[in-house]
Amino acid sequence: MEPGAWSPLLMPKKGKSLERYLRMSQMPTLWCPGCGHGNIARGMLQAFDELHLNLDQTVVIGGIGCSGRTPFYSNTNAMHTTHGRALAFGTGIKMANPDLTVVATMGDGDTAAIGGNHFIHSCRRNIDITAIVFNNSIYGMTGGQFAPTTPQDKKSSTTVYGNIDEPFDIAELAMAAGASFVARTTTFDFQDTTELIKKGIQHHGFSVVEIITQCPTYYGKINKLGNAVDMLEYEKDMTFPEEDEPIDWKELSGQMPLGIFREEQRSEYTDRYRELRESQKSKTDVT
Amino acid sequence: MRLIQGNEACALGALEAGCRFYAGYPITPASEIMEWMARKLPALDGTFVQMEDEIASLAAVIGASWAGKKAMTATSGPGFSLMQEHVGYAAMTETPCVIVDSQRGGPSTGLPTLPSQGDVMQARWGTHGDHAVIVLTASSVLDTYVMTVKAFNLSETYRVPVVLLLDATISHMRENVELPELEIVERITEAEGGEDIFGNRAFFPFGVGPRKVVTGLAHDEKGKPETSRGQVGERLLKKALDRLYVDRDHIVSYKNYQAGDAKWLILSYGITSRPARAAVDKMREEGEKVGLIDLQTLWPFPDELVQSYSEKVEGILMPELNLGQLIMPAKAAIEGRAPVYPFNRADGKLFTPAEIIEAMREIMYNGKLDQTAILEQRRNGK
Ligand SMILES: Cc1ncc(C[n+]2csc(CCOP(=O)(O)OP(=O)(O)O)c2C)c(N)n1
Numbered sequence: 001m002e003p004g005a006w007s008p009l010l011m012p013k014k015g016k017s018l019e020r021y022l023r024m025s026q027m028p029t030l031w032c033p034g035c036g037h038g039n040i041a042r043g044m045l046q047a048f049d050e051l052h053l054n055l056d057q058t059v060v061i062g063g064i065g066c067s068g069r070t071p072f073y074s075n076t077n078a079m080h081t082t083h084g085r086a087l088a089f090g091t092g093i094k095m096a097n098p099d100l101t102v103v104a105t106m107g108d109g110d111t112a113a114i115g116g117n118h119f120i121h122s123c124r125r126n127i128d129i130t131a132i133v134f135n136n137s138i139y140g141m142t143g144g145q146f147a148p149t150t151p152q153d154k155k156s157s158t159t160v161y162g163n164i165d166e167p168f169d170i171a172e173l174a175m176a177a178g179a180s181f182v183a184r185t186t187t188f189d190f191q192d193t194t195e196l197i198k199k200g201i202q203h204h205g206f207s208v209v210e211i212i213t214q215c216p217t218y219y220g221k222i223n224k225l226g227n228a229v230d231m232l233e234y235e236k237d238m239t240f241p242e243e244d245e246p247i248d249w250k251e252l253s254g255q256m257p258l259g260i261f262r263e264e265q266r267s268e269y270t271d272r273y274r275e276l277r278e279s280q281k282s283k284t285d286v287t
Numbered sequence: 288m289r290l291i292q293g294n295e296a297c298a299l300g301a302l303e304a305g306c307r308f309y310a311g312y313p314i315t316p317a318s319e320i321m322e323w324m325a326r327k328l329p330a331l332d333g334t335f336v337q338m339e340d341e342i343a344s345l346a347a348v349i350g351a352s353w354a355g356k357k358a359m360t361a362t363s364g365p366g367f368s369l370m371q372e373h374v375g376y377a378a379m380t381e382t383p384c385v386i387v388d389s390q391r392g393g394p395s396t397g398l399p400t401l402p403s404q405g406d407v408m409q410a411r412w413g414t415h416g417d418h419a420v421i422v423l424t425a426s427s428v429l430d431t432y433v434m435t436v437k438a439f440n441l442s443e444t445y446r447v448p449v450v451l452l453l454d455a456t457i458s459h460m461r462e463n464v465e466l467p468e469l470e471i472v473e474r475i476t477e478a479e480g481g482e483d484i485f486g487n488r489a490f491f492p493f494g495v496g497p498r499k500v501v502t503g504l505a506h507d508e509k510g511k512p513e514t515s516r517g518q519v520g521e522r523l524l525k526k527a528l529d530r531l532y533v534d535r536d537h538i539v540s541y542k543n544y545q546a547g548d549a550k551w552l553i554l555s556y557g558i559t560s561r562p563a564r565a566a567v568d569k570m571r572e573e574g575e576k577v578g579l580i581d582l583q584t585l586w587p588f589p590d591e592l593v594q595s596y597s598e599k600v601e602g603i604l605m606p607e608l609n610l611g612q613l614i615m616p617a618k619a620a621i622e623g624r625a626p627v628y629p630f631n632r633a634d635g636k637l638f639t640p641a642e643i644i645e646a647m648r649e650i651m652y653n654g655k656l657d658q659t660a661i662l663e664q665r666r667n668g669k
């Protein structure tokens with residue numbers, strides 16, 4: 001195995017080695033050189049490190065897509081599920097054993113297209129799972145078709161004349177559906193990636209951490225956005241940090257706000273179920 | 288003795304078997320199973336979740352199984368169709384879980400309140416790709432209880448999804464039953480495979496034993512994806528199928544009703560065995576040597592059993608509430624040793640004993656069966 005083949009972002013020259021958190025038998029990753037998914041995975045593992053997570057009691061679940069591969073590389077328990085449905089599996093895992101820490105790694109197609117239903121219902125239930133959404137505005141794994149997050153007019157292999165669909169804003173969708181922690185950053189802002197994932201895991205409730213990431217291979221190429229570094233610049237241009245003033249989501253013209261949009265304590269699903277259980281134990285006749 | 292409904296017997300059997308997680312989505316005629324589980328699970332330290340659809344329901348069940356709970360879902364045809372993606376995932380990941388399908392007329396929304404046996408092939412072959420699965424069925428309220436327990440036991444023993452096929456009539460019918468004491472198989476935590484995650488009888492949930500990699504991609508015994516060397520996935524697939532084949536005597540259950548000395552055999556399963564049984568009683572009274580094999584295990588198909596009877600009888604009648612499904616593996620097993628006559632309906636009605644007797648006598652005395660004539664004539668009240 002050549003070290004050169006590893007995503008340099010997983011094993012940076014500078015900074016702490018996260019080897020303990022990597023499942024070495026699965027290296028090298030399948031990601032293309034310059035893919036932003038490595039940055040996010042690195043941020044996630046660093047968050048695990050800083051939180052001193054018990055890796056035996058942590059389950060990283062993924063959907064299907066380039067992003068969905070992340071569980072393989074994380075030296076925790078890993079469940080690579082089906083396209084779009086990681087959160088449905090996660091709901092079963094967390095409800096059956098609330099002591100497990102459950103982190104989901106999902107693509108934007110995974111999250112908002114085929115898995116849209118599971119996504120909004122997880123937000124609504126407010127179950128204590130952290131969903132990291134790898135938003136590269138495209139379907140990477142299947143070769144660059146448009147996603148429900150692809151901006152209008154942008155190209156993909158199925159929108160060669162420009163996209164006529166209206167895109168979803170995933171953070172906005174998560175808030176409307178009731179997620180109790182919602183934040184967004186980009187792979188350009190690496191510190192924030194780790195910080196927000198940490199906050200998401202610490203938050204007791206359903207957390208959505210959306211990370212705008214680059215797919216130089218498909219999205220970058222067909223839209224002439226340059227190489228990975230150019231795309232990081234592009235991410236910076238396309239976003240702005242949330243100021244103190246409330247955002248008028250309807251007035252956003254192409255640029256996306258970044259930051260923590262919601263962080264509120266609401267009753268959590270497994271807690272509510274536990275309370276229900278306690279209340280019934282004394283009453284129900286058990287036969 | 289207690290008077291209970293088929294769906295209630297199913298829920299009671301599940302709880303008795305140790306099921307402590309249920310996820311589902313409402314659908315007629317299966318909903319009472321989930322209503323029972325929703326009521327009973329909390330006080331038993333179990334968990335009930337009503338999910339957003341059936342795809343999510345089976346996903347949650349598989350997740351819960353990997354988190355250490357015996358888990359199940361129940362549905363009917365439309366929901367069972369949606370579950371197929373995860374039946375495959377459960378098979379690929381060797382996840383114990385139980386799926387109850389109370390069959391109604393199909394395809395599509397079909398005949399929502401009427402019984403059918405139209406999902407027999409779907410239960411075996413509904414998901415894409417070859418895979419190991421066990422399919423059971425029941426012909427009474429008591430059997431529903433017994434077969435639900437058996438479904439969990441087999442699922443834990445072989446680490447396969449087990450489908451229990453009920454139907455609208457069995458689900459909603461009430462019978463007086465004495466619930467028997469049954470042996471319960473606990474999750475197997477020691478076996479020859481050591482710490483292997485797959486291809487191993489032992490099953491360790493998340494948080495117990497080594498950290499696990501679980502994937503629907505073809506993988507090796509450790510869970511490492513192997514997508515270019517196809518033989519690795521094939522090896523595990525064959526192993527899973529072999530386990531069922533080698534142990535099929537343990538997996539196969541059926542009821543022999545006066546079939547020992549029968550010259551003419553009815554081969555049926557599920558609700559259809561009820562009128563078949565009544566037909567046998569009536570014909571025996573008249574001195575006609577007719578018997579019934581009521582199959583309770585449909586897959587793996589009990590081919591040796593069916594073969595051995597086909598050597599002894601002069602003809603076999605196969606009534607099914609579908610247009611001819613289980614007759615396919617039956618014919619393959621019988622290989623022409625005895626003539627097999629299909630008798631089919633998909634109109635949401637059960638066979639009556641009289642129809643079965645008439646069909647049987649046509650075979651016995653005329654050596655042929657015009658099934659449409661029998662059913663049409665009765666439909667028209669002639
Ligand atoms: C049911 C189903 N439909 C389609 C696919 C094919 N498929 C695999 S990944 C994918 C899209 C991936 O895009 P995204 O979720 O955005 O993740 P990315 O690869 O960009 O990280 C699709 C359509 C599948 N695996 N399963």
Ligand code: SF4
Nearest residue numbers: 031032035066140215
């Ligand atoms: S196709 Fe795109 S998203 Fe997938 S690994 Fe390559 S760069 Fe990343």
